[in-house]
Amino acid sequence: MTIIKMTAAQVARKLIEKQPLFILDVRNTDAYDDWKIEGHNFEYLNIPYFDLLDGVEEIIPKLPTDKDVLVVCAKEGSSVMVAEMVAEAGRDVFYLEGGMKSWSSYLEPIKVGDLTDGGEMYQFVRLGKGCLSYMVISEGEAAIIDAVRFTEVFTNFAKEKNVEIKHVFDTHLHADHISGGRHIAEATGATYYLPPKDAEEVVFDYTPLEDGLTVKVGASQIEVGALYSPGHTIGSTSFIVDSKYLLTGDILFIDSIGRPDLAGLAEDWVGDLRETLYRRYRELVEDLIVLPAHFMIIEELNEDGTVAKRLGDLFAENHGLNIESEEEFRHTVTDNLPPQPNAYQQIRQVNMGKITPDNEEQTEMEIGPNRCAVR
DSSP: OOEEEEOHHHHHHHHHTTOOEEEEEOSOHHHHHHOOOOOTTEEEEEOOGGGGTTOSTTTGGGSOSSSOEEEEOSSSHHHHHHHHHHHHTTOOEEEETTHHHHHHHOOEEEEEEEOGGGOEEEEEEETTTTEEEEEEEETTEEEEESOBSOHHHHHHHHHHTTOEEEEEEOSSOOSSSOBOHHHHHHHHTOEEEEOGGGOTTOOSOOEEOOTTOEEEETTTTEEEEEEEOOSSSTTOEEEEETTTEEEEETSBOSSSBBOSOTTSOHHHHHHHHHHIIIIIGGGSOTTOEEEESBOOSGGGSOTTSOOOEEHHHHHHHOGGGOOOOHHHHHHHHHHSOOOOOTTHHHHHHHHHTSOOOOHHHHHHHHOSOOOOBOO
């Protein structure tokens, strides 16, 4: 029988197209329980690699014959060895190229919609980490919002589209993943914007991203307008693009709301969070399409793989937007916090420019799910 590698891009297609896949995850149980490849029609079997060293005979009957079987480990090596044993037992099998490390870093660019005079909005979906980045394109120019650290994905995409990256924004100082924003700006000559209230400790130059700032992209005058919206961080800033899209950063998600504690100031910032969600956003047009910086669960993906929903629908359906009592809101937001993101303090230091870890260290910092939301 044959053993074939499957790339993260191929797994992403199966996920988005809701195809079936059986995943044999050979990482340790604690790693699997913390974070795995999520999919609408995926089935799972977790057997640690060390339990399979004497052979795979016992698990062969558990592997289906009517769908692809994918062996997954942390970095690839163990999954190749297990896949070889499965193949020797007479079964066709795949292994994930690069393991969970490659799944964590893969970005799927998906067009969200059209903008004025031929402009386009793209969402870059980091399926393994739940991160969402954006590129606004208009008449040869581009703006990027909340870029992750894989800068070549964005610069190569801009080359494919034959556009010049002019502006790069971070909605806030990220704590769950390393930003690629300032590095893209340095590589392309673009202007890098960061909210000054989040940038008090940064050690590099930036352009202040402040309430009411409007930046035009392209000759078609697409406006990327800034809306101060604190709560996840004290500097958190949203964007209204082309009077059509509301980019909410980590303040508002499709199925949840942002956590206010990643700088250790949950009690201080919970009032800001409520003010943003219950007053600032309520003053906006309900037909705006919300585009967050993260998703939490696979069910938040639309049929085309995008993560986007009308603001008015979120006012009706998102529990975090429907807590009438301020006291209950405070308890909900401060009592229902998931564990802190992996290495979030170091990630904040990286995003301030205070430390410069190598690529392997950055990968280790980002391993695991994102945890930016209140449960």
